[in-house]
Amino acid sequence: MDVACAFPTTLDTPDNIAMAESLGYVRAWVYDTPQQSPDVWMTLALAAQRTERIGLGPGVLVPSLRHPMTNAAATATLAALAPGRVSVAFGTGFSGRRAMGYGAISWSFMDAYITAYRGLLRGETVEWEGKRMRMLHPAGHAPARPVDVPVLVGALGPMGNEVARKHADGLYVTFQPPEFMREYSWVPYLAWGTVLGEGETPDSEHARLAGGPGWALAYHGAYEFGGPAAVLDLPGGEQWLAVVERSPAEERHLAVHSGHCVELNEADQAAWDAGGHSILTDVTISGTRDQVRRKLDDLAAHGVTEIVFQPCGPDTRTELERFLDAAGSHLKPA
Incomplete structure (x- = not known):
């Protein structure tokens, strides 16, 4: 490879x-x-x-x-x-x-x-x-x-x-x-x-900064391909969706994709804090x-x-x- x-x-x-x-x-x-x-x-x-x-x-x-x-x-x-x-x-x-x-x-x-x-x-x-x-x-x-x-x-x-x-x-x-x-x-x-370092947990600050942007794609992709219901199946999905839905419907794509592949946006951070980090090793390498x-x-x-x-x-x-x-x-x- x-x-x-x-x-x-x-x-x-x-x-x-x-x-x-x-x-x-x-x-x-x-x-x-x-x-x-x-x-x-x-x-x-x-x-x-x-x-x-x-x-x-x-x-x-x-x-x-x-x-x-x-x-x-x-x-x-x-x-x-x-x-x-x-x-x-x-x-x-x-x-x-x-x-x-x-x-x-x-x-x-x-x-x-x-x-x-x-x-x-x-x-x-x-x-x-x-x-x-x-x-x-x-x-x-x-x-x-x-x-x-x-x-x-x-x-x-x-x-x-x-x-x-x-x-x-x-x-x-x-x-x-x-x-x-x-x-x-x-x-x-x-x-x-x-x-991750030996003994490092998926909710560490290093994991959030270095692994979080890729992890957030699970939420972005679920929303784009499966709609709000698909996001609710993810840990922290309810908190993620609550932030996104504060935006007018015609501008929600801006809330979803802000920081895409670079950093956690407000919705991503809400999901991470609500336990979404638990799937970091499942949805990223x-x-x-x-x-x-x-x-x-x-x-x-x-x-x-x-x-x-x-x-x-x-x-x-x-x-x-x-x-x-x-x-x-x-x-x-x-």
Whole structure:
């Protein structure tokens, strides 16, 4: 299993990616979340200038946020800055859309979008929104076409699997890994958590800061995919929902996604304090060094080929170091 990392795009991310490279991580994925982050492509370009080996890519791009020509041109630019190191993943938009009040894009739109995007990178004339277009970059303005970069698709259900089979070089997975991921030879799995010290309890301040943001996704995801009733099934769910429902209905998505993947928001903190921390090790890759390693063994046995760890909390280096140490035998030489 390859050991990669991910970062919620911040102004510090290029330096954090350089740090991850120095520690031995094989790839860094960066989120496309414009409602809370700097631009993903600008961030990756800066990272390319500060690194030499580590793989780079957006994980995941949300197609509705940019015209396919814009993403194709940005991909070509990054491929010129970091030749042989670029991969691109696409998803239907969890935080990248739901945090702005939208639902996920349709798989038919994803199919059409990746068709156009890959065609543009091959140097073809494609049709988008009823118009014919092609990458017209003169020599020196972008790499000559075709621009060949691996493409992954984030899919959980059968419709997504069909699109991935058609377009993808691999499957980008988070939340509950689907059984069909065994069909793919490259399966990065995005995960959160923290390595706890021996005797450290799940309600420690370190666990809250470093494991809490990933733990909170259980509540965010339950609300978005299952509604309020699903949240009530979680410990502290009643307290979480009470905070969210103080907001007007048309703005509740703001209360849900504030601090997403970075810190606990007010609702998350209410759930944590009400006993929600008790499921930290169930919903994240958190635990002692040995417990984390066993969780990685299980993921590898089910078809994950690349673990993608997002560090949280105030000490990024220590979180990256502890996770890499826990990964142990799973780490492939850089």
